[in-house]
Structures are given as C-alpha cells and as structure tokens.
Amino acid sequence: MCSNSFANLCIFHIMDGLRDGLSHFSHPSRTALLYAINPDDPIRIYDPQDLLRGHEPVLEKIFLESEDWKPGSGHKEQSRLIKVVKNKNLELSGLITCGARSNSIFYQRWFTEHHPDLCSTGPTESWLEYAALLLSEDFATQNILRIDSSGHLLREYATHAVRDYIVDQRNMVMGWDTQIRVYPILDAILGISKTKEEGAWAKGDLIFIEPSELNGINFIAKFPKNERPELKNHKHVRKLLQSVEFSGRKLVSDGKEVVGIANCAPTDNSITAHFRGEFGFLYLSKNPVCSFSDAKFSSTNYHPNLVQLEEVLIELNIDPNDRHEMFKIVNKLVSSAGHRSHGCTLVLDFNDEPVDIAGQTLEEPIDLREPEMESLARSLTKLDGAVHIGKDLHLHGFACLLDGRSVSGENRARGARFNSALRFTAERDNIVIIVVSSDKPVSIIQHGIELTAQCNWQQQFACVTTPPELEEWINP
Template sequence: MERKKHKRIIAQTLAALSRGLGVFFGSNRIALIIKLKNNSTPEIYDPSGLLDENTEQIQRFLKSPTLKKELKQANWITNLDYNLLPNLKIANTISFGCNMKHIAMQYWIVERQSDLCSKEPILRWLEFAASQLHLDIMDKKNLRENISNLAIESYAMHAVRDHLSDLRTQALGMDVALSFYNILDTIINIASTREEGAWARGGIAFVDPSVIDHVNFMASFPSHEQPTLEDIKHCRKLIQAVEGSTRLLISDGTTIVGISQSQLPKGTVVADFKGRFGFLRFDNKTICAFTESGFVGTNRRPNLDTLERLLHTFQLSEEEANALLNCSFNIVEYAQGRKHGCSIVLDLGEPPTYISGLSLTSPLDLKIPENISLSASFAKIDGALHINKEAQLLSFASLLDGPSMAQECRGRGARYNSALRFSARHPDVVVIVVSSDRPISIIYKGSEYNRLIGKEITFCPKNQPDSTQFSE
C-alpha cells in the first residue's frame, strides 16, 4: 500500500514539474531516478524517453565508487537538509541530484534547450521539487495532498528570486536590504502597463541601498518626491525618459531615485523593457526574460532543437543538415522579429515534390547570406517557401493542400492545418510553421513532431527503462 502511494506521489510531482517547466522554457521532457532506501534498486521515471539513449552511461554512474561513497557518508542529514550528489553529466540536459533523510537518492533530469537564458533558475526549481517530494514521502497522514504540486507548478518567479538571492549574497554578502519579490512584482506590473497605447521600452536598475552612493547620477530626485515602486503608472511614465538611450532609471528597491548612464555598482539587477517583453540581468548576466504574463527562461530566439533531432533521422550529411538548420533559423527569426507568420517546406526527397507556387528559373542557394535575406522577404508573401535538401529555394508563395484529416486543430489557423494535410501525403517533407504570435510548430507525417507540452505524465510509460538493470 505504501509503495503504491509513493508511486502516485512521484507521478504527481513529475506532472506538476512538467507543466511548470513547459510554460517557463518550452520543454517538459523530464526524468527522475530515485532510491527510497540505500539498499533498494534505483527506479526510473522517464515518461518522455529522455534517458533512452543514455542507459549505459546511467548504469555506470549509479555503480560508480564516487556515488556510493557520497551515499554512505550522508548520515548527518536532518529532515530539512540535503546532501548534494555528484552531477549526472548527460549531454543536453540539466540535472540536480541529492539525498535526504527519507529518500536515499534522487536525480532530476530536464532536457536543456538551446534558447535557455540560464540554467540556474531551473536548478533552483529542481531543488524545490526534490524538497517537496521528500516532504510528501514523509507525510504519513496525507495532509499535503496536492499542495506541493500546486507550489511546484507555479514556482517560476520563486526560482528566479532564489537565483538572484544567491547571486546577491555572493556579490554583497547576506546583510542587504533589496527585496526581490517587490522588484519582480514591479517588473511584471510595468511590463503589463501601456502608456498612451505603447508598451514600456527602456531600463530600470535596482541598486542595493548600501552601494547606491556609488552611482554617478545625471539627475536625481528629492527624497520626498521620489516615485514609489507601488505607483506603477508613475514609474511607467518615467521610463519614457530613458527610452531609446543607454540611460537607466535607478531604484533602491523602494523608490525611483534618479537617472544614470554610468557604470553600475556590483550586485545590480537591471530590467530591460523591449516592448511586450524584456530581459532580467544581474551584473550584465542574463537571468531570464519576462512578458506581461510572467517570467520565462528563454532568450526569445528561435528554438529549432526539435527540427535538428528530426533531421538526424534522415540520410543527410552533417553539412546538409547544418545548411538547412541555418537557413531555417534565419528565416524564422526574421518572421518572428516582424511578427508575421510563414511556412517553410523542407523537401528531403529525391526528386523534390512538385508544389504549386511561384517557381524560380534557377534555385536560390541558401548557403549564401544575401539569398537567405531575400528568402526571408519572400516569406512575408502568402504561401510557403519550398526548399530542397541541398538548401536551395525552389519556389515561394507555394500552396499546400491535401484531404481533411482527424488530426486537424480548429484552434489553429489555415497555415497550420494545411501543413498537417500536406505532410500527411508526403513523408519526405518537413514543414516549419511560424505563427504571427511567435510559436513554432514542426509538422511531419501529418502531426506535430515530438509535441510534448501538455502531455499527461503517468507512472509506467511504455518507454520507461527496466530499473532492474541498475541493481548490483
């Protein structure tokens, strides 16, 4: 009975973490390796097959003398402490491992995306998930039912705050007066406030009061007239004074003190507003991005990791795959930057499929930067770009058609559903669909390839590795 309860708790924790990370940085491929007791066999929870290609590496790691030594030396741990375990170094992942009093070992592994600003907020999130799972396992009376899951799923702002707090402690020590929750709330409120119909553009630097005297002000305000951060409309109006310049509003975490464009003291947090989004930095290191809805972990550049994985399943040389990725990335980035949708057909068959459109007399070689720029301009015209496996543009304004199918999504537009229909009839074709509101979909064989966000996590997925292979 107790084992069944533990399985349910683990599955619910994985599901909550998956939903939260899916919103924060676009990937919810997560896995957990866990041992409840030192003498038990490690169990693998891998609903999305993240560890499928690394089974042997994991097996060697779990049997390594270094890990065994760490597990045996952790007798001092109390209910609220943990011992950090050696890093599980799996390519293109972020991992956090620890052992606690009632869980001998837990390793959380998350897929790392190429457009991630910083892995540190993710590590703080995994640390929190590990602690909540430990508390749930300890709970014998089921008093915490669903409480931790809600906290884990909505931990984005807290993960950012935890990382900022760690950085600030390293830079200035523990005795500092800056309240990060107040600052983060202010940033989101300003990001969601328009002034005369326009979104905020400019920057605010949050300087710790202990070092604010080191700032060289261009202009400062009398203490009794300094706008408080609670007065969002006033702060939003003041940002217009630094728009389109290197100047920054300077805040002590409570009020707007003045304006400066000199070098900022160590331990400064900067919110760089760029319209409907912005970036949060600590001492010039990008921590995350933000929108009017909250904080996100991506740098807002196109993420074509899914396309890269898919291209590796075709018989393409490394040079051909890289050329296709490069031209696709640049065209997608151009479309996203100008907020228009587009479709790109990567035709990997021999010979290429005929598509009705405006054909070119001679294919345009997209290995040449000038030709990529021209193709990006063609993408603004209704219809799809048709590119062959040699990264040559064959036609633009191409019409994608096909019979209706059950997988169509009425919540998406004609561009998306046309790509579903067309790719279902042509198995050697990959279609990249860019929506005007930025999302990217990779369509292959009539469905969205590797679509994992929103996928329900269960305890026993079919592709879960057999945990008995890790026994002694």
C-alpha cells in the same frame, strides 16, 4: 520509518506538482526520481513517463557498479534538514538534475528535461531542489493532512524559483550583505510588463543597483530624494520607461524607487529587466535568467527551436557548407518573422530541379547568401503565401500557394498555413516546410508529418505500488 503507502503518495503528489509546474514554466516536461530512504536500502526509481530510458548505462555504472554516491552522507548525524549533492558524473545529455541527502531520506536525485530554448537552467535547478526539500519534510513529518499541499506549492513555484536562483547567485558574489529585496522587484517587473501606455506595451531597460553602489553610477539625470517615483507605482514607472526606449539609457532603481536615468553597464550583482513589448527578459549581471510575458515568468529565450531542422539537414545528401548556410538563412528568416509577430511559411526544396509552385516567380532567382538579398527575403515573408527556397540557396518565388489533398493529422485549430503545409509535403519528396505562426510557435513539416509535434504524456493518477528497484528497472 515511513510506511510504503505513505511514501508512495508523497512521491506521487510531489512528482505531479513538479511536472505540472515545470510544464507551465517551460514546455511540457517529464520528471523522474531516484531515491533510497535508508543507507542499506536498494536505490529505487520512479519514472512514470520514461524520461531516463536511454541513460541506463550511465545509471548502472554510477549507482549499481559503484558505491561512490554513498560515502559522506552520515544521514543520521546530519544537523541540516537537507544537503544538496553535486555530482558531475550525472550531467546527462538533455537532462537537468539535482541531488540531495537529509535526515529523513538517505539519498534522492531528481531529473527533468533540458529544453533547448532555456534562458538559464538556474530556476529549474532551484525548483528541483525545492522538490527535494518538500519530499524530505513530508517523509519527516508523516502528516497525512498535508500530503497533497507540497504538490500545490510546486505547481505555483515559478516566481519563487526565479527569486531563489537570483538570491543564491547574488549571495555567492556579495554574501548576505544586501539591501535589495528580490520579491518586490519581481512583482514590479510583472506589473510594469502588463501596463500599457497609450496602447503600447513597455520597452526599454530598468536596472536595479545595490544602494551602496549608486555613488559609482554616472547619472545623466537624477531625481531629488523626496520626488523619486516609487517602484510599486507601476503606471508611473511605465511612463518613465518612454525616456529610455530605443536607446542605451536605463532607468536606475535601488529596489524601492527610481533614482534616475543613466547610461551604465550591469554590475556583478545588478538585476536588469529588458522590456521588449509583449515580452521581456530578466538578467542577473549580464546573464539571462528567464523571460516574462502575460504577467508571468517563463524559461523560454524566444529563439526559434530548429533542432529538428538540423537533424533533417544532416540526413540530406548536401554539401556541409551549403547545409550550414541553409540553416543560417532559415534561422534569420524565422527569427525575423517571430520578432515582428507576423506568420510566414518557408518551403525548403532539396530537389535538383525545384518543383513548380503557383505564386510569384522571378526572372532570376535571388542568392540569399548576399546580405541585401537576405534582407529582401525577410520582407517578402510578410506577404501572404510561402517563400520558395531551393537547394542552391536561392529564392525561387514568393507569395506561393500550397495545395494538396486532405491527409490525416490535419488540425483545424492550427490554421491554413499549417494544414496546407501538411498536404503539400505529403505528396512531394525532398520538401521541408517551416511554418511560423504569428504568435511565434514554429512547426517543421516533412512527408505530411509535423516533426516538432509534442507528445501528450500519459497522465499518472496515483503511485499505488512501490517504485521498482533500479536494477530491476534496467534489467526487467
């Protein structure tokens, strides 16, 4: 039997490490846990940052009004250390979840946030599963000397989460009969991504094919067996990538060496690294797994997060078709600025008569619904100053200067674009400004407030009391 104080410390250290690790892999993330140590115990909840607030009706229906989550556990008779539990009813909006049973913990269910720009939920699900495994092990061993080591493991789990997800998915397709080792591939991808050639970052595709499937590849060029570049020679592979830049060709590797160059499609179990300069993407077959940059993996798909803009547009009294067109136009302009690594500012003006803004005006506004005009607008975003877009979906000016009086919420670390947008919107109605920084973060500003601002969740330093029962948490 695990003492309450020991159990509380185990939960705290694992929760803290999990939250910190996921926050570095994705955006700042909250985590929560539902658990029952023994079959007859009430289910308890540890949710220090209110991740599950708003989901009380679903949790009450599943865990308090029903006992369907209990049958089939047989937790004292299990031969496996841990068994992952699937539950479609717990696919809560905006959350990723993983449940498990084990000999030491009758039931546990982990939760974290489903950020809108994830390449895949797979690595995060593997991360939650590993947290469940570590908590089961800590409860089973009750070793006070290793009580915080689980948290350290979870903080640094990013590469392992990517590897575990890839291995699990490949095993489902082809079983255990594989000659490819995933860890060396991931090490090579990160090594190549941080290796410059003549001052340029890597671009092009490197695909890893199972050795038994290489005979089915139609190579454009194939290297002799005794002259194949080794994958661990990052500098050499980086040089070879120049031969497939801006083409449909790929470098083909068996996981140990570069075999040759081919124009081939991904197979059901192939792994592809798509290098795009300062960042890149990792694919399993045709499906994205994660991205990589600065010699580390992350979850982001590098698409602009415009969820708040969608919400603002819904609230405005504009035609649904115009709303849809406006979002498409803004999304293309923001994506273009992000991919070209230049900042820009877009002023969305929803007044019937566009406001006057100092800058380069036009004799006739440009209709951004026309492809050629939209292309011109993408180029105009590179100029200093803001691009002025009206409610009529026309571009009314560019190189615009935004002025206004100082407001609370300014941040000198964010630069002139951001702070000017705060000042400008604080004094004008029906104006939304989108600021794209050169390093890709997107800010949406209205009424002098950044709608995309991230909350700084309060840090928890200990779990000194036993978490409350779920019923008490729902009905305090």
